[in-house]
Amino acid sequence: MVAADTLSRVFSALADPTRRDIVARLAVGDATVNELAAPYDMTVQAVSKHLRVLQDAGLVSSGRQAQRRPMHLEADVLDLLTTWLERYRRQAEERYRRLDDVLRAMPDDVDPMPPRHPPDLTESPDPTEPTT
Amino acid sequence: MVAADTLSRVFSALADPTRRDIVARLAVGDATVNELAAPYDMTVQAVSKHLRVLQDAGLVSSGRQAQRRPMHLEADVLDLLTTWLERYRRQAEERYRRLDDVLRAMPDDVDPMPPRHPPDLTESPDPTEPTT
DNA sequence: CACTTCCTCAACCGATTGGTTGAATACCGA
DNA sequence: TCGGTATTCAACCAATCGGTTGAGGAAGTG
Secondary structure, X not given: OOOOOHHHHHHHHOOOHHHHHHHHHXXXXXXXXXXXXXXXXXXXXXXXXXXXXHHHOOOXXXXXXXOEOOEEEOOHHHHHHHHHHHHHHHHHHHHHHHHHHHHHHOOOXXXXXXXXXXXXXXXXXXXXXXXX | OOOOOHHHHHHHHOOOHHHHHHHHHHHXXXXXXXXXXXXXXXXXXXXXXXXXXXXXXXXEEEOOEOOEOOEEEXXXXXXXXXXXXXXXXXXXXXXXXXXXXXXXXXXXXXXOOOOOOOOOHHHOOOOOOOOO
């Protein structure tokens, strides 16, 4: 993933169970790399890499006290995902509700599915991300 | 990603901008593979693959009318993510609020950061997913 | 100073990803 | 029956991912 947008980086970062678990543990409180690595059956370097991915996604930040680097969860970024999710969840829900109304109001002799081009999706929103 | 858990599959599926865009368009209404592929600068096969990933994640389902396979968004799965996100967002928020209280109530001569082992994270939740 | 602790950097490896081309399948229409 | 249209399957490819080992770098401690 080279220079992907924030949304992609965050989703991608959370696509790994180990990284999700790290986020879960950091939600409880800050922790050093060593402490974070302890429970897993993998090297500290591997965990360090995972933390880097989370940092690049903006999900965690690293402080500094002596040699230790206490990692801190930046929960604000999660709002980004929530916003994205809610948008389309709500949109789909709304659409479902409307379809429901149509079905309820519809006389029995009407074909419920037009044979071609259900909606005019071809002139739908352009493929570039809304980014808002 | 071989036989990953649902959460991983869904996050992973949404980590790609093209796939997110497809989800966005399917939120407006069902569409066939060809219709979905039209706006992108890539082959229909590539889009078909993307749709497969979304299907494996449970995000879309495919119907059938003649040769066409109208794809449908299954928005329910998004709730899974929302639940996960909200859990840790809330937890971090709560923790922040509590820290805030402590700082406000704290006399000035106390070191705000204990030199070692901030919380007892070593006995934190086990690395396996909560799955709840 | 030497020594240890905590962490990252670099190189490597096998598996997966996101795309391609080309062929196969399934269905409709003349 | 012969096309044409819609979709998938299969093989391939370069790039990325998640892990490893090994070698530092930075900071406290004897």
